[in-house]
Amino acid sequence: MKKLLFLFSLLLILPAFAQTGGWNPKLKEDADAALSKMIESTPKLETFKNEAYGYVVFPKVTKAGIGIGGAAGKGIVYKDHVPVGNSKLKQASIGLQLGGQQYSEVIFFKDKEAFEKFTNGNLKFDAQASAVAITEGASADLSYSGGVAVFTQTKGGLMYEASIGGQHFTYKPNN
Numbered sequence: 001m002k003k004l005l006f007l008f009s010l011l012l013i014l015p016a017f018a019q020t021g022g023w024n025p026k027l028k029e030d031a032d033a034a035l036s037k038m039i040e041s042t043p044k045l046e047t048f049k050n051e052a053y054g055y056v057v058f059p060k061v062t063k064a065g066i067g068i069g070g071a072a073g074k075g076i077v078y079k080d081h082v083p084v085g086n087s088k089l090k091q092a093s094i095g096l097q098l099g100g101q102q103y104s105e106v107i108f109f110k111d112k113e114a115f116e117k118f119t120n121g122n123l124k125f126d127a128q129a130s131a132v133a134i135t136e137g138a139s140a141d142l143s144y145s146g147g148v149a150v151f152t153q154t155k156g157g158l159m160y161e162a163s164i165g166g167q168h169f170t171y172k173p174n175n
Helices: 002-017 024-041 047-052 113-120
Strands: 055-081 082-109 148-173
Touching: 002 047, 024 047, 024 055, 024 148, 047 082, 055 113, 055 148, 082 113, 113 148
Parallel strands: none
Antiparallel strands: 055 082, 082 148
């Protein structure tokens, strides 16, 4: 049990040692590349991107779990297709799960209300929230729910999972 708690603690702490504060041009390049790859796999996402009030792209979310799991990632927040800030994603889960994986995630905000809910720190996804998983050549069922639409694309790894959890986001505007 101590080893499990140690592993879980490391998963949550290690992302904190990555770059803190300030603008990260590499993160923006990675976010743009991740979104382009997602649009290439599912061209309908282009419409979401063009019509959304704003969106956030997490180019790499790292997830791991053994019974208790967690995930973390950093992203770029866009409004009118212009970067306006940074975001951090944290996720905790519990249940049957084993393994690790990395994925990209994009969240589109339909309107100002949904965008401000995110930037004010009030957007949290609970166990009932769902994301559309993008796979090469698949036709995704694309729609908004509660003013947001979430899409993920696996980058690598293997994760067996039947768990519940939630995602929490933080937002820091560019200065």
